[in-house]
Amino acid sequence: MYFRLAAIRSRPMIEQFCSLVRARRRPDTDNSRFNLSDDPIVRMTKRLQEIRRSGDDQFFYRLSQLRLAEDIERIKQGRIKIDPGDMDKVLRDTGLSRSQYDYHSKEGRKWKKLCGFNEGLLCFFPLAGNSFGITLKSYTYVKDDVEVFHELLKDDFIRSICKAGKAFGDSLAGTDIEYLWEGKHVLWDTLTEEDILLLLRPFPSVSENVYRRDDFPHWPRPTGWPDGWPWPANPTLIPVTERHCELCEEESCDCVYVKFPRRTPRIKEYPDKGRGLQAVASSPGQKAYNRGDDLIGYLTGKIVPVGTYDGKWAIRFTIPIGDEPEVCQIYCADVGNCFRLLNHCCKPLACLKQMIVSGRCITAVEAVTDIYDGTEITVSYSQGWARNRKCFCEACIPRTAN
Ligand SMILES: [Zn+2]
Ligand SMILES: [Zn+2]
Secondary structure, three states, X not given: OHHHHHHHOOHHHHHHHHHHHHHHHOOOOOOOOOOOOOOHHHHHHHHHHHHHHOOOOHHHHHHHHXXXXXHHHHHHHOOOOOOHHHHHHHHHHHOOOHHHHHHHHHXXXXXXXXXXXXXXXXXXXXXXXXXXXXXXXXXXXXXXOHHHHHHHOOOHHHHHHHHHHHHHHHHOOOOOOOEOXXXXXXXXXXXOHXXXXXXXXXXXXXXXXEOOHHHOOOOOOOOOOXXXXXXXXXXXXXOOOOOOOOXXXXXXXXXXXXXXXXXXXXXXXXXXXXXXXXXXXXXOOOEEEOOOOOEEEEEOOEEEOOXXXXXXXXXXXXXXXXXXXXXXEEXXXXXXXXXHHOEEOOOXXXXXXXEEEOOEEXXXXXXXXXXXXXXXXXEOHHHOEXXXXXXOOOOOOOOOOO
């Protein structure tokens, strides 16, 4: 048991976790989410289909089994008896035999028991072919001592890595998260446990631009800042004397929260370009955004004075009033939402648009053409990014279709 414990907290398992994340970043990996339904039978069917489709993605296979076991447990708690007719339908729809169904639900219960309250632990159980020679079977020995096993796992390091694992599992069903190690060249072997935990933390995502006046006590009034507007001020907030919102006629509104899709793009790693964003439609192959009238989201980061930074994380920020003065920069190297990862294309599918929504100016991302499920959402950096490098976009380097 100690050997297995040592394996869980080892560097190769941290690397295994990173490779799970990296596998999800491949542009061609299945885009589907755990598409959930309130109907327990539909849920079970979908779980089983996920298991069947997971192919050689062992982690997804295990996670789907675990979730299946949870669903079945919930059905039993609700004292809903699975009607034999329903059961037949589940098996028919999934093409599984009764014994295959029993196998998956039993495996799911095993993973659930092994993880206990630390669901994120699932990411750190060695997958087949691991360098420790730990086989699937060897976990069944732990089964009898599962309480001791969990007792031995109670320390800050395990708790923290499990948090990262849990966040990853959850992200498969919802919004992708970035980890701080991504986009960096990390040699895990050389790091202390403390450094490892720092890198496994999620990138700080913010839903609004961050304004910290104290960071810039001598912030000069921006050139072109409208006459009569107070200064110093958060340069992205629009005084109440102006129009409050472009998306509605109200004097106060929450458009900034409700008029943007909750469905966010997926983070993918593109050849030559690095991480970028991929459109996700509500079902595979469908249109994710309509040309011209669909807002995809809005970009966030830290509000800093004009000219503070240059380089790829500094974005020009103008206000759509008068001569559209540049009033600040949005710096998204340290905080920001996924839209900071938008890649450039000389023939972009989306554009950045400065808009006034719910009393503040935001950098909206808007579709300029129909965008389908699975395509990369791109913008033109000339719109605001101070990036200057060789262009790897599809328009400049056509990828050979095969
Ligand atoms: Zn509004
Ligand atoms: Zn280009």
